[in-house]
Each structure stands twice: as C-alpha cells, then as structure tokens.
Amino acid sequence: MRIRILTCFLAVTLVLAGCNPITRSEADGDGMEMDDGMPMDMSGGSMAADSLETQETENGLFRVSAVSQLDPVVINETHAWTLHVESADGTPVADATITIDGGMPEHNHGFPTAPRVTENLSGGDYLLEGMRFNMGGVWVLTLEISSGGQSDTVTFEFELK
Amino acid sequence: MRRLLVAVATLALILLVSVVLIATGLVGGGSVGVAIRGVFESPAGGAAPAAHRWTGAERGLIASLSIDRLPSLPPDPSNAVGDYPDAVALGHALFFDSGLSPDGSVSCSTCHQPDRYFTDGKVLANVRDMDTPRHTPTIVGIAYSDWYYWDGRKDSQWAQALAPQEAPIEHGGTRTAHARYVLSKYRRLYESVFGPAPDLSDTTRFPPEAAPLEGETSGTAWEGMAEEDRGAVNRVFANIGKSIAAYSRRILPGRSRFDDYAKAALVNDWTRMSELFSAEEAEGLRLFIGEGQCTDCHNGPLFTNGTFHNIGLPLPEGSKFDQGRSQGSLQVVEDVFNCLGEFSDANQEACVELRFIKLEGEELVGAFKVPGLRNVAETAPYMHNGVFPDLEAVIRHYNHAPPAFPGHSDLVPLAFTEAQSAALKAFMLTLSAPPDAPPDLLRQPESQE
Numbered sequence: 059m060r061i062r063i064l065t066c067f068l069a070v071t072l073v074l075a076g077c078n079p080i081t082r083s084e085a086d087g088d089g090m091e092m093d094d095g096m097p098m099d100m101s102g103g104s105m106a107a108d109s110l111e112t113q114e115t116e117n118g119l120f121r122v123s124a125v126s127q128l129d130p131v132v133i134n135e136t137h138a139w140t141l142h143v144e145s146a147d148g149t150p151v152a153d154a155t156i157t158i159d160g161g162m163p164e165h166n167h168g169f170p171t172a173p174r175v176t177e178n179l180s181g182g183d184y185l186l187e188g189m190r191f192n193m194g195g196v197w198v199l200t201l202e203i204s205s206g207g208q209s210d211t212v213t214f215e216f217e218l219k
Numbered sequence: 220m221r222r223l224l225v226a227v228a229t230l231a232l233i234l235l236v237s238v239v240l241i242a243t244g245l246v247g248g249g250s251v252g253v254a255i256r257g258v259f260e261s262p263a264g265g266a267a268p269a270a271h272r273w274t275g276a277e278r279g280l281i282a283s284l285s286i287d288r289l290p291s292l293p294p295d296p297s298n299a300v301g302d303y304p305d306a307v308a309l310g311h312a313l314f315f316d317s318g319l320s321p322d323g324s325v326s327c328s329t330c331h332q333p334d335r336y337f338t339d340g341k342v343l344a345n346v347r348d349m350d351t352p353r354h355t356p357t358i359v360g361i362a363y364s365d366w367y368y369w370d371g372r373k374d375s376q377w378a379q380a381l382a383p384q385e386a387p388i389e390h391g392g393t394r395t396a397h398a399r400y401v402l403s404k405y406r407r408l409y410e411s412v413f414g415p416a417p418d419l420s421d422t423t424r425f426p427p428e429a430a431p432l433e434g435e436t437s438g439t440a441w442e443g444m445a446e447e448d449r450g451a452v453n454r455v456f457a458n459i460g461k462s463i464a465a466y467s468r469r470i471l472p473g474r475s476r477f478d479d480y481a482k483a484a485l486v487n488d489w490t491r492m493s494e495l496f497s498a499e500e501a502e503g504l505r506l507f508i509g510e511g512q513c514t515d516c517h518n519g520p521l522f523t524n525g526t527f528h529n530i531g532l533p534l535p536e537g538s539k540f541d542q543g544r545s546q547g548s549l550q551v552v553e554d555v556f557n558c559l560g561e562f563s564d565a566n567q568e569a570c571v572e573l574r575f576i577k578l579e580g581e582e583l584v585g586a587f588k589v590p591g592l593r594n595v596a597e598t599a600p601y602m603h604n605g606v607f608p609d610l611e612a613v614i615r616h617y618n619h620a621p622p623a624f625p626g627h628s629d630l631v632p633l634a635f636t637e638a639q640s641a642a643l644k645a646f647m648l649t650l651s652a653p654p655d656a657p658p659d660l661l662r663q664p665e666s667q668e
Contacts, residue, residue, distance in 0.1 A: 090485060091275070092275025092276060092279065093274055093275040096275075098279045098282070099276075100279050102280060102284070102518045133519070134518070134525060165515070165629060166627060167629065168577070168580050168582065169577065170524075170527075171575045172576060172579075173575060187571075187575060192516075192518075192525070193524055194514070
C-alpha cells in the first residue's frame with residue numbers, strides 16, 4: 059500500500075513539474091518565456107538599458123560609455139541617455155562638447171529625431187535627450203567628442219530585437 | 220508482485236490522464252506541455268496546426284501588435300481640457316456642425332465620416348468639387364500620434380483641427396467668424412469648459428471675417444487688428460480646436476479578430492488559433508512579421524511607428540512632387556499653435572517631440588507619416604495621394620518597390636508570389652473592428668438632428 063501511494067505521489071509530481079497550468083496571467087502575456095527560456099519580449103524591438111560596452115574612441119583619446127535612462131530601451135518612445143566621458147587614463151572629462159549622429163546603416167536612414175546633449179551633468183556625465191528608435195534591428199550611435207582642442211569619435215553598434 | 224502491478228497500472232493511468240489534459244490544452248503552458256501537444260496536433264493528426272505554430276520570438280512579435288499591448292490613452296499635456304466631459308460634448312457638436320463654414324456645407328464629418336471609419340472613400344479630400352492635395356486619413360486611434368497630417372505639420376490633435384477651418388478649399392471660414400459663431404451658439408458649454416468668454420461684439424475691433432490668410436481680404440482685416448484683440452480671437456479659436464480634439468480623441472480602435480488570435484498565439488492555444496484564422500490568414504501574418512518586413516514601420520499595437528518614410532510612390536499624372544515631411548517639419552516649428560506656443564497648455568519639458576524634431580536629412584524628402592493599419596480594409600483608397608484604389612494595388616507596389624525620385628525609398632522589393640500576396644491581404648482583412656467609442660459619439664449629436 060505504501061509503495062502504491064509513493065508511486066502515485068512520484069508520478070503526479072513528475073507530470074506536474076513539466077506541465078504548469080495555463081493561467082490567466084499567462085494568457086495576458088505576463089511572465090511568458092520564449093523557447094530559449096528568455097523572458098518573452100513583446101515590445102517589437104528592445105534591449106537592456108546598459109547593453110553598450112564602454113568603448114575607446116577611434117584614436118584612443120577618450121573612453122566613452124552610454125546608458126539609456128529608459129530600461130529596457132523600446133521602439134517608438136522618445137527618451138534620454140546618460141553619456142560618460144573620461145580620458146584614456148580614466149580621468150572624467152567634464153568640459154567635452156559632444157555631437158551626435160547615427161541611424162540604421164542597413165536601411166540608409168538616420169534617427170527619426172535629432173538627439174542632442176542638453177546638459178553637462180558634471181563628473182564627466184552628459185545628458186543626451188531626444189533619442190528614439192522607430193524599428194527593431196541594428197542601430198549605430200556615433201559621438202564626436204571634443205575637449206582641450208582635440209576631437210575623436212566613437213561608434214556604438216547595437217541591436218533592438 | 221500484485222502490489223507492483225497495481226502501482227504500475229496506477230502510474231500508467233495517471234500518465235494517460237495527464238497527457239489527455241495537456242493535449243486538450245487544459246494544462247501545460249510550459250515548454251514540456253507545448254512539446255506534448257505538438258505530438259497530438261501535428262498535421263498527421265488531422266488538426267493541421269502547422270500554420271499556427273510560432274516560435275517564441277514570433278509570438279513576442281505578434282503580441283507586440285496586439286491591442287492588449289496598447290496603453291490607455293495618455294493625456295495630451297498641450298490640451299488641459301482634453302478629458303473634460305463638457306469639452307467632449309462641445310467638440311462632438313462642433314465636429315458635426317456645418318455652421319463652421321461660410322456656406323453651411325462643410326463640417327469635420329464631411330470628410331471624416333463615422334460610417335467610413337472617419338474617412339471619405341475619395342482619392343483626394345474634396346468638398347465643393349475642389350480636390351485638396353491629399354487623401355483623407357482616418358481619425359480612429361489618431362490621438363496616440365505625435366504628429367498630425369500626412370506630413371506632420373501639426374503636433375497636436377487640436378492644432379490639426381484648426382487648419383481646415385480656414386483652408387479656402389475646406390471649411391473656408393475665418394477665426395473671427397468661427398469665434399463669434401461658437402460663442403453665440405454654444406456659450407454655456409464653452410464657458411463651462413474655458414471660463415468667461417471675451418466680448419467680440421465690437422465689429423471695428425473684431426471684423427466679421429478676419430484671419431491670417433495671405434492675399435485675402437480677411438488677411439488685411441486681420442493685419443488691421445490690435446495685437447491684443449488678435450490674441451483674444453486666437454484664444455477662442457485654439458479652444459475650438461481643443462474641444463474638437465477632446466471629442467476625436469475618444470474615437471479609439473476596437474478589438475479585431477487579429478487581437479483574439481494574438482492572445483491565443485501567446486499561449487500556443489492551437490485550437491483557438493485554428494478557429495480564429497484560416498491557414499491563409501496565418502500565412503499572411505507570418506509574411507507580415509517575417510519576410511515582408513512590414514513591422515519595420517507598421518509596428519506596435521497601432522501598426523505604425525509614427526514616423527515618416529518615403530516609399531517611392533508613383534506620381535499621378537498632372538500632380539506635382541509632394542515634399543512631404545521635409546516641408547511639414549519646418550511648418551510645425553513655425554506654427555503658432557504648436558506645443559511650445561502660447562496657446563499650448565504644456566510646459567516646455569513636455570514638448571519632447573517638438574524640441575527634438577528632425578529637420579534635416581534626405582530621408583525626409585517625399586516622406587509621409589506611416590498610417591496605422593487597423594481597419595485598413597475599410598479605408599480605401601490608399602496613400603497620402605490616394606494613388607492605390609485597393610489593397611491589391613498596394614501589395615503590387617511593395618512587390619516591385621520602384622526607386623524614389625527625389626529622395627530615397629525605404630522599401631526593398633518583396634517579390635511575393637500571387638499566393639503570398641493574397642495571404643498578406645487576407646491577414647490585413649483581420650484587422651477590422653468597429654471603433655471603440657460610446658455609440659452616441661459615433662453619430663451626429665441628437666440636438667442637431
């Protein structure tokens with residue numbers, strides 16, 4: 059008798075482990091997973107705010123990082139980023155002038171907006187406003203950084219998927 | 220031995236019941252459940268769900284288009300009365316009131332007809348037998364837009380509503396006449412929304428027909444007015460727009476068959492998916508989100524990214540090249556009724572779209588706003604110039620995608636087969652649904668009938 063109960067218990071546990079019931083919240087799409095176990099993205103194109111790795115500018119003058127204030131970054135929402143600029147030796151560059159370019163090279167178009175740095179946040183941080191992506195896919199963000207009479211550029215490439 | 224047999228039999232029974240439960244879709248939302256159901260619902264099993272089988276990424280993309288993902292309508296910071304019931308009532312009356320035209324023949328609803336999803340079915344908007352340069356777009360769900368008109372030369376629904384009032388080949392009115400008409404006919408409603416109305420009775424200060432229209436007698440009259448008096452008239456005129464916007468922002472898209480399908484697709488409910496979509500419609504959806512790359516621009520729950528693209532449209536004989544966004548962007552910056560202007564209720568910070576508007580770039584030349592595709596089957600003809608009479612013609616254009624001149628086309632030729640083209644169209648027909656709005660807002664106010 060005890061074996062029977064034990065077997066039943068084991069079987070039920072095994073079956074239920076593989077088959078969670080379809081609940082209301084899942085039907086609404088919350089907490090769904092994709093086939094690879096990642097949380098399902100239902101935005102039509104997105105990435106985590108801190109997806110971009112810190113990069114050196116082309117001639118090695120500066121190290122630049124760019125983090126979105128909208129997390130995750132999604133399409134069709136105008137939002138701001140924080141840029142951080144430091145010299146090659148890691149000293150924050152607090153007097154930089156930064157111009158923005160970018161877009162989707164594959165589609166031969168730029169950003170749908172004209173983003174620009176609107177504020178020097180001190181400590182090498184800068185507020186970049188007016189960022190917007192209007193479709194999923196590969197985007198580039200190019201920053202031309204000038205400080206102390208020297209300029210250098212850096213291009214970030216990233217995908218909203 | 221007997222115990223062992225009983226135990227094995229019980230185990231077998233439990234497994235059988237579980238598999239049946241999973242196969243019917245009662246339980247089993249996880250990947251194991253999906254895999255088990257796949258065995259039972261394979262084409263060989265007779266249910267033919269291959270058409271309705273989606274990867275996780277595809278399901279995410281389908282869900283991104285669903286009306287379930289549409290946030291509730293955010294307030295328009297530039298229109299403080301946008302959600303006032305009395306403003307809705309006033310706007311409702313004004314929308315249908317042909318008294319807002321000198322000859323009493325034109326109202327907003329002349330072109331934005333409720334029984335045609337607020338379009339007019341014409342190639343180009345046309346009143347009094349005069350064509351305007353562009354095709355009438357729908358206003359259903361348009362409150363979610365950042366830009367208005369095909370070229371985005373207005374940045375709010377209320378600013379948009381004002382322009383046709385004075386366009387000589389549309390309403391053909393003037394703002395002093397409009398202000399006087401609204402204040403005499405709707406004074407109680409107006410004052411309940413906007414407070415005490417100005418006194419416009421002095422016709423030397425407020426000429427009967429005055430508007431900033433170049434080359435018109437009304438323009439000369441407008442120039443002759445004191446700046447303060449012009450401001451008072453502009454204020455009433457802006458409030459007319461804000462009332463019309465309060466009404467039209469209530470007209471939202473309804474739940475379509477596609478939205479029910481998206482909900483079923485999200486949980487891999489193949490039985491429900493098969494009930495809702497034919498294999499052809501599902502194939503059309505597959506092309507729409509996949510090979511067709513349609514979601515590059517027609518994305519999100521309203522099937523538009525809200526921005527401007529040149530798609531190399533043919534130029535109908537006798538018509539001039541239309542600059543589209545490259546001009547519209549310059550116009551909206553100059554517009555006295557824009558988000559940053561004195562008649563806007565928004566603080567400067569809230570005018571993000573206008574502050575970061577793109578004014579330069581070859582991609583603005585000949586570019587027009589991506590129209591949403593909800594109810595697309597109900598709103599022929601198509602494009603800013605109404606050049607395509609039906610969806611077949613639209614798909615033919617996308618199949619060939621000729622280069623644009625001037626500017627550059629954002630399209631690549633789809634080269635779909637006839638069957639694929641038909642499937643794409645079949646999918647688009649699933650996007651129709653009656654507008655989501657209180658029924659009384661979808662017809663003329665009873666007081667006017």
